[in-house]
Amino acid sequence: MARGAALSPRKKPRQERSRQTVAAILGAAAQVLERCGYAGATTDAIAQRAGVSVGSVYQYFPNKDAILVALVERHMDEGSRLLAGMLAEVRGKPVDLEALIRRFVDAMMALHRNDPKLHRVLFEEAPLPASLRRRLQRYEDEFAESVASLLAELPGLRMESPTLAAHIVVRSIEGLIHSFVLHPPPDIEPETFCQEVVALLVGYLR
Amino acid sequence: MARGAALSPRKKPRQERSRQTVAAILGAAAQVLERCGYAGATTDAIAQRAGVSVGSVYQYFPNKDAILVALVERHMDEGSRLLAGMLAEVRGKPVDLEALIRRFVDAMMALHRNDPKLHRVLFEEAPLPASLRRRLQRYEDEFAESVASLLAELPGLRMESPTLAAHIVVRSIEGLIHSFVLHPPPDIEPETFCQEVVALLVGYLR
Amino acid sequence: MARGAALSPRKKPRQERSRQTVAAILGAAAQVLERCGYAGATTDAIAQRAGVSVGSVYQYFPNKDAILVALVERHMDEGSRLLAGMLAEVRGKPVDLEALIRRFVDAMMALHRNDPKLHRVLFEEAPLPASLRRRLQRYEDEFAESVASLLAELPGLRMESPTLAAHIVVRSIEGLIHSFVLHPPPDIEPETFCQEVVALLVGYLR
Amino acid sequence: MARGAALSPRKKPRQERSRQTVAAILGAAAQVLERCGYAGATTDAIAQRAGVSVGSVYQYFPNKDAILVALVERHMDEGSRLLAGMLAEVRGKPVDLEALIRRFVDAMMALHRNDPKLHRVLFEEAPLPASLRRRLQRYEDEFAESVASLLAELPGLRMESPTLAAHIVVRSIEGLIHSFVLHPPPDIEPETFCQEVVALLVGYLR
DNA sequence: AATGAATGAGGCTTCATTCAT
DNA sequence: CATGAATGAAGCCTCATTCAT
Structure with a gap:
């Protein structure tokens, strides 16, 4: 770098x-x-x-790294558009928890399905410049904050800390889907998997 | 390579x-x-x-790769000893779900706390030879199988597929702790985090 | 090149x-x-x-060289106009040695004062094509010949060889002024320096 | 660079x-x-x-420039040894001006005769790092100072400023010999040339 | 066995020059 | 004619690997 x-x-x-x-x-x-x-x-x-x-x-x-950075930025843009769209869509009308999570899972799945390997290389293998890493971090934190405030408004959830809950939600979805797409376990359909992830988080939050 | x-x-x-x-x-x-x-x-x-x-x-x-491989194997050995020990310990006497998950979480935390950065470099950044990747995969699958059979024996859990559940459990613990150790979210204590992970999975399985 | x-x-x-x-x-x-x-x-x-x-x-x-060559030629033209002018002016009316040398020194100073750095880059740093180097050489020789014949006509100078003397004159003026302009010694005024150069050469020729 | x-x-x-x-x-x-x-x-x-x-x-x-620097340093060392030796030799016993200058000219000639083209490339064409240029400058100034104090001690010389005279001496010898070695004028023997340079400077200083 | 000097393929980058628009 | 995008040979440098001592 x-x-x-x-x-x-x-x-x-x-x-x-x-x-x-x-x-x-x-x-x-x-x-x-x-x-x-x-x-x-x-x-x-x-x-x-x-x-x-x-x-x-x-x-x-x-230089070579600038290509990489441009690629990461392209991915970040796409991701933030997708997630921002989802958040906006959800904010308007009242949705129940399950629908919310499901949307989130679907969005993340869409984000990873395109080229999962590229995603891995870009975000894990490549030594990104510190500035970009910071931006990624900041961006993820902001997103978690949005989710937290969304959760805070939902009725009937018992949480000690929306922030903590949001982190758990964001990162487990991200982690599970990432790993699923990259190393798909044998004999499990994506749809089944998604339902299970939703079940995991709904069970957690309710 | x-x-x-x-x-x-x-x-x-x-x-x-x-x-x-x-x-x-x-x-x-x-x-x-x-x-x-x-x-x-x-x-x-x-x-x-x-x-x-x-x-x-x-x-x-x-060659250089061989060093890397040896290092990964060392880590795998350590990990499998830790996890095998945990499984053995648990298999003997009957434990309740929460205690089981907690042990699992603690073991994984112990595995990652030592040198998280090395772990990241080794398993994400380094281009491991395919054979080793396969071995890692196989190992993780076996471990998930063990967890599945363990779960299958626990009374009072309603699961459609112990295999699927085990996958979800193994990968979310692994993913959450990995990300927590590498990018610790602000203002969250490890203990709080662990409890939350346990809550997540207990809620899911029960 | x-x-x-x-x-x-x-x-x-x-x-x-x-x-x-x-x-x-x-x-x-x-x-x-x-x-x-x-x-x-x-x-x-x-x-x-x-x-x-x-x-x-x-x-x-x-090609790129051609630009450089054109630039060198521009400089040579300017130089030869300056020096030719000086020679012509001097040839007409009888001047004493000191005035002659002084004119020469002034002309050379004028030539170098404009953009000494460019001069250096052009004539020292740049790898001029051999043909141009030859032309430069030939030109300088011709000029020295002119000076030689001028010196030969001056009365009261004891020289074994006007050619040799002319060479010494031309090159020491050129060398001294070049170095003075490029690396000005501390605490020496240009005027003082010029007078000294004149003194050097007058002392030599007389 | x-x-x-x-x-x-x-x-x-x-x-x-x-x-x-x-x-x-x-x-x-x-x-x-x-x-x-x-x-x-x-x-x-x-x-x-x-x-x-x-x-x-x-x-x-x-890197590539370091080779160049080493080469320049080697040349500087050789040069300073030669010149220092000459100065030392001269300082001991009283010599007359002509002998002094002659020694100087010979030393400089020896310095340039070895590989005049390399000398040119190294000191003119190559873009030396600023630090080295400064060292060269400082070295040349010191040498001029030595010459100045040497001149100051010689009896029978009328000079307004030994420093200025030393500069003129050092630089005209250096410049004349440099140019002579690099572009030898036709039909002039080195020995003849050296004698003429000596004559130039003796005429100047006396 | 240990040392560290030597090797050289291969990666990144520049810049004089050409060519399609 | 002007433009500026495209070309690619060639230069600098690194580092995994070998080999003489």
Whole structure:
């Protein structure tokens, strides 16, 4: 990891062609990371798979890690859109606990189903720069806070601390689904699994 | 990572001196991995910290991966001893569900508290050879099976599938504690957290 | 540096606009060379500072060397105009030795004062193509010859060889002023320095 | 040029073999620099000419510039030994001005005769780190100071400022010989040239 | 067995130059 | 003609591994 160096994209693509190139690079990086892991994702491999030359990669990203960061950000954006959407949707009309949890589980499942391996490489294997790690942390904390306030408003739940409960909820959903998607246990259908996760948390909160 | 190469220690250390050297190398590798991450753990760094020369490292390990594998095995051994001990202890006398879960949680906590960072590097960041990954998987499955049969014997639990339940239990404990140790949420004591995890699972199973 | 390639400007700028562009590029190259040294003077940097695209640079110069060569030629032209002017002025009316040397020193000082750093980069740091180096050499020899014949005509000088004397004169003036401008010794005024150089050479020739 | 980075040798060679390797690398670097200039002196070229692999180069030098620095230091050492020796020799017994200057000229000639092109590349073409440039400057100033005090003690010299005179002496000798060695003017023998330089300075100082 | 010097493939990055728009 | 995106050879450097001592 380049320390303190520029990690943000180098140049905003002005022409249409450039935007395509950047997209191709990010897509290629995702594929290569998924297939070969962090160590195997060389800049040459990424460029080749993107169908461009290394030079083009460096026209838009100051170094290899910047590609990674861009990818993580793309994932974070997607994730936060999904979760924010879910929260907004839920906040409006009153829902019962089970429906709430189920939505949450579904959203998380959707988030992980796309490319679970890439997710793993990106968030576990890759040595992300500290700043990005902090942002991730902050983001997860905020999300947990939202869930906490949501739980606090639900009637009929006995909790000592909504914050603690929210943490447990957020992290067990995240952890369970992550592990399920990455190492699916034999003979268990996703739907069955999701129902069980919902049962786990409803039992906990009620 | 050299794939498909020999990964088992090159030579069984027969003499005392050799055994010490191997231990020193493994200890050094653990420290370096913890401090510098996977990328920073060069063979030179490990050798230096172990107080031996690179040549000596290759006297006992055929390649860098083998060190990593040995380290993972050491951790697995420790873990399986801990968990097996717990299972044995529990199997003898009848315990109630809560006590059972609590023991499990405590064991897992003990497993992670030692050097959480090393654990993370070893099991998430490092690109373990496929064979080892399979062994880890198999081991976890076996453990889940043990838990399943244990649960099946407990009276008063309504479960559709002990296997599924065991999976949920094993993975949520593992996931929650892992994340708690690595990214401790603000203002939450370990003890409080453990109690909450227990509550989560007891609520689920009962 | 591409050796043996075409080094003369690719296309004579016929139109006003082109001439401006070429001038802008040369000016930019001078600035960039001065600020960033030879290594830092990339074609992109030059184009950017000139306010044109790299493509445009290559419209007028077949390669990077050609820019450098043009710049050196510009400097040589300026220098030879200055020195030729001085020689012409001196040849007409009879001057005494001291005035002659003083003029020479002043001209050389004027030549170096403008942008000493650029001068250094251009003539020392940059790997000029051999052909240009030869031209520079030839030019300096011719100039020394002129000085030699001038000295030969001056009465009252005892010299074994006007050629040798001229060489000594030309090169010591050049060398002293070059070094003075680039690494000014502490607490010495330019004027004082010039007088001293004059004294040196007058003492030598008389 | 690596900024602020380590430029001093990486590892003191302990074994005899290492010392040979370091010597070979420095020698090779000198040759390559001389033949190919700064730009052409790639690490691979140096390693190849030294008969070792790139890796070996980096075992002893942290980066390419460190080789250059070592070379410059070697030259500086040689130079300062030569000049210091000359100064010491001269300080003891009383010498007349001409003999003094002559010694100086001879020493400088000796310094430049070895590998004049390398000298040029090293001190003019190569972008030396600022710290080294300062050391060079300081060294040259000290030497000029020594010469100044030497001159101050000589009887029968009329100088307004020994410091200024010393500067003129040091720099004109250095400049003239440098240029003579690098671009020898046609039909002038070194001995003739040296005598002329001596004449120049004796005429100046007396 | 131990040492540490030597190896060299391979990764990251730059930048002169070309070319499609 | 101008633009700036694309190219890719080539340079620097690292580090797992081997080998002479």
